[in-house]
Amino acid sequence: MMEKLKKCLESVRSKTDFVPEIGLILGSGLGDFADEIDIKASVNYNEIEGFPVSTVEGHKGRFVFGYVGSVPVVIMQGRVHYYEGYSMQDVVLPTRLMGLLGIKTLILTNASGGLNKSFSPGDLMILTDHITTAVPSPLIGRNLDELGPRFPDMSEVYSKRLRTIIRDTAETLAIPVQEGVYVQFTGPNYETPAEIRMAKSWGADAVGMSTACEAMAAKHMGLEICGISCVTNLAAGISETPLNHEEVQENAAKASANFKLLVEQVIINIGRE
Numbered sequence: 421m422m423e424k425l426k427k428c429l430e431s432v433r434s435k436t437d438f439v440p441e442i443g444l445i446l447g448s449g450l451g452d453f454a455d456e457i458d459i460k461a462s463v464n465y466n467e468i469e470g471f472p473v474s475t476v477e478g479h480k481g482r483f484v485f486g487y488v489g490s491v492p493v494v495i496m497q498g499r500v501h502y503y504e505g506y507s508m509q510d511v512v513l514p515t516r517l518m519g520l521l522g523i524k525t526l527i528l529t530n531a532s533g534g535l536n537k538s539f540s541p542g543d544l545m546i547l548t549d550h551i552t553t554a555v556p557s558p559l560i561g562r563n564l565d566e567l568g569p570r571f572p573d574m575s576e577v578y579s580k581r582l583r584t585i586i587r588d589t590a591e592t593l594a595i596p597v598q599e600g601v602y603v604q605f606t607g608p609n610y611e612t613p614a615e616i617r618m619a620k621s622w623g624a625d626a627v628g629m630s631t632a633c634e635a636m637a638a639k640h641m642g643l644e645i646c647g648i649s650c651v652t653n654l655a656a657g658i659s660e661t662p663l664n665h666e667e668v669q670e671n672a673a674k675a676s677a678n679f680k681l682l683v684e685q686v687i688i689n690i691g692r693e
Contacts, residue, residue, distance in 0.1 A: 421509055422564055424470050428513065429520050431468040436461035438485040440494035442687055443523040443643075445515070445634060447499070447530035448672055450650065451480050453680050454495040459486040465498075471517075472500040472510045488684055491691035494518055501630055502555060503607035512558040512637035516567060519641040525582070525690060526638045527683065528647040531672050532626040533610070533655035535619060536600055539626070541654065542675040544597050544682065546586050547578050547647030550632040551603040551622055558637045568640035577635050582646035582690065589685050595678045600625025602649055604632035616655045627655055648683065650675050 438461050446453055465473045465481045474481045484495040496518070502511050515526065534543070563570040583599075590597040603619045605611055607629030611619070619627055626649050638645050652672050672679075 422566055425513065425516055425520060427469045428471050428517050431471070432463055432483065432517070432521065435463050435467070436485055438492065438494075439522040440485060440492045440518070441523060442491060442493045442525045442527065442690060443496070443515075443518040444493055444527045444683070444687070445496040445499050445529060447630065447650065448652075448669060450529055450531070450672055450676060450679060451497045452676070453683060454484040454497040456680070457484065457486045457488050457493070457495070459484055461485040472506045472513060474498045474500045474504070489688040489691065491687050493687060494521060494523060499630060499634075501607065502633070503629060508556050508558045508633060509561070512634055515634045515637045516641065519567070519638065519643055523643065525644045526634075527686070528631050528634060528645065529679070529683070530628050530631045530647075530649050531652040532602065532628040532649040533653050534626055534651040535616060535655050535658065536598070536625040537658065539598055539651050539654075541652055543651040544590075544595065544675065544679060545602075545626055545649040545651055546583055546597055546599045547602050547631075547649060548583065548599050549601045550577060550635060551601060551619075551624055552632045552636065553622070554603070554605045555633060558633050559640055568642060572640045574636070574639060577639050578646055579644045582644060585689050585693070586646060586648065586682070586686050589689050590682055593681060593685060595682050597682075598625070598651070602626050602628060602632060602647065605629060611655060616658065626651060648679070650679055
């Protein structure tokens with residue numbers, strides 16, 4: 421895996437020498453944020469040797485390098501998922517690659533289903549913690565000592581400092597935000613009502629099919645992490661209608677203005693710290 425990572429790094433570096441400070445992974449329906457920054461370079465995933473390519477509608481599949489304000493960033497415009505058939509090692513390869521490219525901070529975003537009955541479609545939720553019982557850890561197998569320790573601490577995956585910045589930024593912008601625990605399932609099917617009841621009993625507030633595994637890989641590398649989830653639908657057993665991907669994309673699009681505004685200002689505020 422280290423050899424694969426090094427080849428990916430060489431492929432990207434052959435196209436750009438841009439060094440980002442912050443990495444941003446964009447979730448379903450949120451990808452056009454990357455088109456609106458001060459772009460200095462972009463690299464399609466299929467141009468990177470050995471790199472996994474997303475097959476999901478709404479995920480463009482490229483790294484965008486540029487500036488948000490004066491902050492150098494790299495944005496994943498589309499992620500890969502475990503349910504696409506990739507190994508968990510390949511799913512987190514892009515996260516690790518961004519770490520090797522120079523980022524110190526990772527901002528994760530996603531579309532999720534709401535479990536908390538006080539949530540509504542279109543709400544933005546700051547991730548306070550996550551549950552990955554339903555998916556394999558990306559750290560299983562031989563440890564990559566060049567990246568991090570064999571047994572990394574996960575007592576604070578989502579930085580309290582960054583969560584405070586998001587909360588304060590949202591308040592300044594008058595954007596309401598929720599906070600809660602995110603649980604990752606494998607997908608691609610949506611969860612059953614019984615699985616949702618189980619997740620609620622665990623203490624989860626939102627469910628999805630990504631993000632937590634990327635956060636684990638980033639924490640293993642010593643990156644500072646925060647996450648913002650767009651609650652695009654109510655989960656099975658809470659929603660009165662069947663779930664579908666079109667609803668996810670539609671509600672993500674409706675929330676995109678607030679999402680973009682919040683993420684842009686959060687990046688600027690992190691850069692000022």
